[in-house]
Amino acid sequence: MKKIASTYIFLSLFLTGCNYSMLKESSDERAAKFGLPGDKISELSYSMINHRIFFPRCVACHGAGTNVNLETYAGVVSNLALIKKAIFQDMSMPKQGSLSVEELSYLWNWINLGAPEQAQNGNLSPAPESILPTYDSINTHVFMSSCKDCHNPNGSGKRILFDKESLLNSPLELIIPGNPDESGLVIAIERMDDKRMPPGKEGYSQLKDEDKLAIRKWIENGAKD
Ligand code: HEC
Ligand code: HEC
Incomplete structure (x- = not known):
């Protein structure tokens, strides 16, 4: 009788979708972990x-x-x-x-x-320390820390500036609201060749996935906030 009952419990756990490691683990063990x-x-x-x-x-x-x-x-x-x-x-x-x-x-x-x-x-x-999909947060976490060395009025990248005004109105279509895939900014940070920004050949590593995602999301949401 006991055996039948435990078989039933085993089967019902199994059927409700628990996997093997969950069956091995008691809730106390899980709480400890x-x-x-x-x-x-x-x-x-x-x-x-x-x-x-x-x-x-x-x-x-x-x-x-x-x-x-x-x-x-x-x-x-x-x-x-x-x-x-x-x-x-x-x-x-x-x-x-x-x-x-x-x-x-x-x-x-x-x-x-x-x-x-x-x-x-x-x-x-x-x-x-975390980035959000808003201009201010992206500015603090990305533009000021990884781009401003060159993208400032006296730097090698002075043609492209990242204050909100310049960024949104750039003739290079850096931001196309709702369309991250075709926005120049996204293309520049996601491309893998030697034109990637910030430039690898100057010793800069690529942006973190979290930063790229925040920029994508901000543009996808219309680049408003
Ligand atoms: C790379 C894409 C991707 C990522 C990242 C991802 N998911 Fe999913 N998720 C999916 C897809 C696709 C489905 C649709 C159904 C499926 O394949 O199970 C799904 C389904 C779900 C469901 C519904 C499951 C159900 O039983 O109906 C939940 C809840 C969920 N995901 C939560 C999460 C959570 C929480 C995270 C982050 C920790 C996450 N997902 C990360 C792609 C993803
Ligand atoms: C070491 C210097 C340097 C750093 C750091 C740098 N850039 Fe640049 N970037 C340049 C130069 C130089 C150009 C070319 C400027 C020109 O065409 O007049 C450029 C061009 C660009 C362009 C235009 C690309 C195109 O196809 O026309 C974008 C967008 C850009 N940078 C974004 C960024 C972003 C975003 C960062 C930071 C995450 C960054 N850059 C960091 C030097 C830099």
Whole structure:
């Protein structure tokens, strides 16, 4: 009788989509693996999780207008059960690569707290080191730090300046709102030949994926903010 019952439990777990490693692991073990110290727990907010996980790791495929929109708090909250299932049960997301244990811990604990928008310590502001798809954030994180050496009125790249006015009105069509693929700025930072910006031959490494994605998103959203 006992054997039948455990077979039944095994089968029902199996049929509800749990995979093998989930069956091996008790929820205590999982809690231990994803444990965070109290001060980290009190920092968990939507903007922190968005900056660390949804924006860099999911939004390229899950933007506004897709079935699972992870670009806004409302979108994330309405898909919470699916997210939990896709990440912790099916382990099918993100589609490319996987989340680190640290990222999983943040996400796991945030979801278990009820996916709060605001952190327990009252901090709503985004982690300062992360880039957002807005002109100001891109200016601080990219133009001022990686482009201004040459793209200033006295530099070798003076024909192209990155104050908002010049950038949006450039005759080189650096920004075509809604169309990142054909925007000169995106082409310049994504191309892989010796015309890539910032220039490899001058010893500059290419922009981080996160920075490229923020620029793409900003243009896709109309280059307004
Ligand atoms: C490279 C593209 C890509 C990335 C990156 C990506 N996804 Fe997905 N995701 C998809 C596609 C495509 C689907 C559609 C259905 C499928 O193939 O499972 C999907 C489906 C989903 C679903 C719905 C699953 C279901 O059972 O209906 C969720 C939830 C999800 N993704 C969450 C995430 C989260 C969270 C991240 C980031 C940690 C992420 N995805 C990153 C492409 C991606
Ligand atoms: C080491 C100097 C240097 C740095 C750093 C640099 N650029 Fe340039 N960039 C140039 C020069 C020189 C040109 C050519 C200017 C011209 O045609 O008058 C140029 C041209 C461009 C163009 C126009 C490309 C075209 O096809 O006409 C874009 C867009 C551009 N840069 C973007 C950037 C961005 C974005 C960054 C920072 C992420 C950056 N550059 C960093 C030197 C630099």
